Structure formats: structure tokens, C-alpha cells
Amino acid sequence: MPTPLQEFLPRLNALRDRLASTSTTGLFNDDPDRFTRFSVSLGSLVFDYSKNRVDSGAIAVLLELADAAGVAKARDAMFGGQKINSTEDRAVLHTALRNRADKPVVVEGRDVMPDVQDVLGRMGEFASEVRSGQFQVSGGKVRDVVNIGIGGSDLGPRMVAKALAPWQDGPRLHFVANIDGADISDTLASLDPATTLFIVASKSFTTQETMINARSAFSWVEKAVGSAAAEHFCALSTNLEATREFGIPDERTFGFWSWVGGRYSVWSAIGLSVMIGIGPENFRTFLEGAHQADRHFQEAPFEQNIPVLMAMLGIWHRNVCSLPAHAVLPYDNRLARFPAWLQQLDMESNGKAVTIAGDAVNYETGPIIFGEPGTNGQHAFYQLIHQGTTVVPCDFLVAANPVGTDVPEEHHRLMLANCLAQSEALMTGRTLEEAGGDPHKVFSGNRPSNTLLYDRLDPFMLGTLMALYEHKVFVQGIVWGINSFDQWGVELGKQLAQEIEPMLAKQTVSEASNSSTGGLARTILGFRARG
Numbered sequence: 001m002p003t004p005l006q007e008f009l010p011r012l013n014a015l016r017d018r019l020a021s022t023s024t025t026g027l028f029n030d031d032p033d034r035f036t037r038f039s040v041s042l043g044s045l046v047f048d049y050s051k052n053r054v055d056s057g058a059i060a061v062l063l064e065l066a067d068a069a070g071v072a073k074a075r076d077a078m079f080g081g082q083k084i085n086s087t088e089d090r091a092v093l094h095t096a097l098r099n100r101a102d103k104p105v106v107v108e109g110r111d112v113m114p115d116v117q118d119v120l121g122r123m124g125e126f127a128s129e130v131r132s133g134q135f136q137v138s139g140g141k142v143r144d145v146v147n148i149g150i151g152g153s154d155l156g157p158r159m160v161a162k163a164l165a166p167w168q169d170g171p172r173l174h175f176v177a178n179i180d181g182a183d184i185s186d187t188l189a190s191l192d193p194a195t196t197l198f199i200v201a202s203k204s205f206t207t208q209e210t211m212i213n214a215r216s217a218f219s220w221v222e223k224a225v226g227s228a229a230a231e232h233f234c235a236l237s238t239n240l241e242a243t244r245e246f247g248i249p250d251e252r253t254f255g256f257w258s259w260v261g262g263r264y265s266v267w268s269a270i271g272l273s274v275m276i277g278i279g280p281e282n283f284r285t286f287l288e289g290a291h292q293a294d295r296h297f298q299e300a301p302f303e304q305n306i307p308v309l310m311a312m313l314g315i316w317h318r319n320v321c322s323l324p325a326h327a328v329l330p331y332d333n334r335l336a337r338f339p340a341w342l343q344q345l346d347m348e349s350n351g352k353a354v355t356i357a358g359d360a361v362n363y364e365t366g367p368i369i370f371g372e373p374g375t376n377g378q379h380a381f382y383q384l385i386h387q388g389t390t391v392v393p394c395d396f397l398v399a400a401n402p403v404g405t406d407v408p409e410e411h412h413r414l415m416l417a418n419c420l421a422q423s424e425a426l427m428t429g430r431t432l433e434e435a436g437g438d439p440h441k442v443f444s445g446n447r448p449s450n451t452l453l454y455d456r457l458d459p460f461m462l463g464t465l466m467a468l469y470e471h472k473v474f475v476q477g478i479v480w481g482i483n484s485f486d487q488w489g490v491e492l493g494k495q496l497a498q499e500i501e502p503m504l505a506k507q508t509v510s511e512a513s514n515s516s517t518g519g520l521a522r523t524i525l526g527f528r529a530r531g
């Protein structure tokens with residue numbers, strides 16, 4: 001049976017072909033109110049999607065598709081605690097972590113909100129004690145905090161910590177993720193073990209990278225402070241048995257639940273490093289910002305619903321216009337890690353080729369996500385975005401006001417002008433005539449973009465932005481009929497690494513399954529023998 005997407009594609013393709021005869025600039029010329037009609041506000045954020053080559057007819061059909069695909073029902077099932085992550089038999093409830101309305105959220109007959117509030121309260125107390133110096137490690141007040149975690153236990157808190165740097169008045173925050181010993185060595189090189197607190201962030205508490213980094217950190221502290229080393233550790237995990245075995249007492253372990261997916265976990269105990277940095281109150285404001293987006297997603301009609309519109313424009317680009325990539329371009333240096341965070345959110349969630357039922361899909365799913373902050377990217381990969389053979393839809397993110405900068409206002413004004421100029425250049429292009437007959441200076445134009453403009457990047461706005469993208473990814477997963485909440489694609493490599501590592505340890509590669517892996521392993525051993 002065809003999926004709703006397959007059923008709608010002929011209609012959408014016809015609309016695309018009809019629109020191909022007009023330019024996006026032409027659509028603006030035809031409709032002086034286009035910006036007003038193709039933008040939506042949420043508090044002090046504006047989502048402008050007017051620079052996509054779509055008209056109200058195309059938007060209407062896309063929203064009809066969202067309806068037919070059952071987005072509203074699926075959304076209510078997620079918020080309602082149903083086990084929508086069917087391949088792992090789990091509910092998906094990161095929204096409960098920021099449920100500031102404190103409405104009951106029932107999973108298997110039990111309201112999870114008291115547990116959520118309890119952990120948030122404990123995190124708040126601990127964070128306050130660390131910040132005030134009431135909590136002491138062997139060298140006294142904590143001066144540095146190192147979050148050890150990877151994937152979802154790293155990308156969210158690391159991105160948020162950088163984004164909210166002006167709010168940071170606690171100990172300095174550091175993040176170690178990579179199994180490459182250079183990561184932890186370089187981080188520890190400038191730290192004093194006596195005044196450093198380590199947060200071991202791992203839902204499973206079995207992740208190879210995190211456990212080896214945690215053990216190396218422990219040895220480093222132990223060497224300096226002896227038996228007091230354990231005082232320097234706390235844990236964020238669902239696996240109490242393993243945290244205890246590591247030697248971290250329950251009072252310094254902050255739990256969460258199976259219904260919090262790794263890439264959605266910054267709202268849970270995994271956000272502790274951020275909370276220590278910016279304080280519990282600002283962390284709660286961050287949750288409130290996300291809650292605003294949750295309510296908007298639940299309550300706004302589809303034609304005014306930012307995540308639904310973002311998602312369906314993405315479907316238009318991916319499935320109707322066959323565009324393989326999507327760039328996220330924050331004109332905000334503190335959002336430098338936002339593209340990396342979004343890469344995991346989007347590509348791990350929607351990089352799937354089978355439907356929930358296990359059938360192969362015969363349409364495209366998640367795009368390749370990439371990005372860098374503007375204006376840096378302008379001097380790098382924007383060339384391809386403007387003139388390359390692949391059209392790349394872009395999201396521009398920008399704040400009207402700078403925060404916590406001590407330089408002339410001109411910096412921000414110039415950045416804003418650049419941001420607006422880029423989306424305009426992508427859309428309008430430059431004809432051969434305008435280029436003085438030089439084909440190298442021609443820009444095709446009609447290159448689509450959205451702009452997310454907000455008053456300023458603060459904890460509330462960051463929470464809103466992140467949650468809007470989470471829901472966008474969710475909606476697309478529903479339209480594609482895939483499970484956005486599992487990540488089996490990360491398993492095979494992990495398994496093979498476990499088979500390859502003993503070959504390197506034993507220095508014999510006879511068991512290699514193919515001549516490339518075997519050849520590379522032998523070469524590695526050769527290089528290592530030479531030192």
C-alpha cells in the first residue's frame with residue numbers, strides 16, 4: 001500500500017513543475033505581503049520561509065500531507081507517553097523533562113513528573129553547592145568541571161555551554177568525548193586535579209569511550225590526591241549498578257530514564273554541567289524556552305506551526321526537489337556547535353532506510369546536515385551553495401541584538417547585514433547580463449532558505465530553538481514512516497572494533513576478515529614497531 005507521501009508525490013511534483021516557470025523573486029513581486037504571509041512568530045522569534053520557491057498552494061498540499069501522514073496523532077502519542085520507539089519498546093518523553101506546566105505525564109500507568117522534579121531539584125541543590133563552594137573536593141572549591149561523555153551525552157551540553165557563555169558564572173566547563181587520548185590529555189594539561197570535578201555522563205555507563213576516559217581521569221586524580229580521588233567524581237546515568245561499581249556514591253549520581261533518548265538528553269541530568277555553569281535558575285529558563293516550543297507544536301494550527309512548516313519544507317526539498325543536503329548557518333559565533341548538535345539530532349534520527357514495519361523505503365529520507373557559523377562559512381563553502389551544481393537549502397539563524405560583547409556595535413550590525421545579504425543573494429542571483437556577460441559571475445538564484453530571527457540568544461531562546469528543531473525532525477520521521485528514535489546504524493562498527501582491537505593487542509592480524517582491514521592492520525603494527 002502506498003504511504004501518504006507516495007500518494008501525494010504526483011500532486012507535489014506537478015506543483016514543483018508549475019513553480020519552476022516562476023522565480024522566487026517573481027513570487028515576491030506578485031505578492032507585496034509575501035513576508036507577512038510566509039512568516040510565523042513565536043514570542044520574540046520569527047520564522048521566515050518566504051525565500052523558498054513555494055506558493056500558498058504548495059504549502060497547503062504539504063500541510064495536507066502532514067495531516068494525512070498522521071502527524072497530529074503521532075505527536076499526541078509522543079507527548080502522551082506511548083511507546084512510539086517501537087524497535088526499542090520505549091516511550092519518548094524528553095518533553096516531560098521540560099514540562100513546566102507540571103501536568104501529569106503517565107507512562108505505563110505511572111506519572112513520571114514527580115521523579116523528573118525530584119532529579120531536577122537534586123541537580124539544582126548540587127549545582128548550587130558546587131557554585132558556592134559549599135561542596136568541596138580535596139583541594140577545596142571546585143574550579144573546573146569536566147564532562148566526560150560522548151554522542152548525546154556530550155553534543156547537547158557542549159553546544160549549550162558555548163551558546164550560553166555570557167551566563168556562565170560558575171566553575172569553568174570542559175568537555176571530553178573522544179577515545180583518542182589526545183582529547184583527555186590536552187584537557188587535563190591545564191587543570192589542577194585537586195580542584196577539578198569530573199562528571200561521568202553516560203546513560204548506559206558502558207560506553208567504551210566514556211569508560212576509558214573516566215578511568216584515565218580517575219588515575220590522574222588519584223595520582224595527585226590518593227584515596228580522596230572518588231570525591232572528585234559524580235555520575236549521570238540510568239545504570240546505578242555500574243555507577244556504584246565505579247565508586248560513585250548514589251548521592252552524587254543523577255538518574256534519568258529509558259524514555260530519554262541520548263540525543264534528547266541535555267534536558268535531563270545530562271545537563272548538569274551546564275547547570276553548574278549557568279546556575280539552576282538559568283537552566284530552568286532554558287527548559288521553559290523549550291516548553292514554549294512544545295506548547296506551540298502541540299497547539300498551533302499546522303499553517304502557523306513552525307516545526308511542522310520547517311519539516312514540510314524539508315520534505316519539499318528532499319522528496320519533491322531531490323535535494324540531498326541541508327545547511328544550518330548560525331550567524332552567531334556562540335552557536336558554533338549548533339550544526340554538530342543538529343547533525344546528530346537529524347542524521348541519527350532520520351538517517352534510516354527501512355520503515356517502522358521493516359520495509360525498505362523507496363523515497364529519500366534524512367538529508368546531509370552541515371554548517372558553520374557565518375560569516376566564517378562565507379569565506380569557505382558558500383561558493384558551492386551559491387554557484388555549485390547542487391542546490392542546498394539553508395537555515396539562517398540570527399539574533400537582532402548581541403549579548404555580552406565588549407566591542408563596538410558595528411560588529412553585530414555588519415554580521416546582520418551579511419546574514420540578510422546571503423539569503424537575498426541566494427534567492428535573487430545574478431543574470432548573465434547583470435554579470436556583464438561573464439558566465440563565471442552568474443548566480444542562478446532561486447536557492448531556498450529559511451531565516452530564524454530572534455531578539456537575542458539567551459537561555460530561553462536557545463531552549464526554544466533546540467526544541468523547534470527536535471520537533472521538525474520528529475515530523476519528518478512521521479512523514480517518512482521511519483523510527484526517528486533508534487540508532488541501530490551505530491552498532492556494527494562498534495562490534496567490529498571489538499574484534500579488531502584484540503588483533504592489534506596480540507600483534508597478529510591473521511583473523512582479519514578482508515585484505516584491506518588486514519593490510520591496514522599489518523601496516524599499523526609495522527609503523528608502531530618503529531615507534
Ligand code: G6Q
Pocket residue numbers: 150151152153201202203204205206207210261262263264348487
Ligand atoms: C543518541 C545515541 C548516542 C548516545 C551515545 C552515548 O541518541 O544514543 O549518541 O548518546 O552513544 O551513550 P551513553 O550515554 O550510554 O554513554
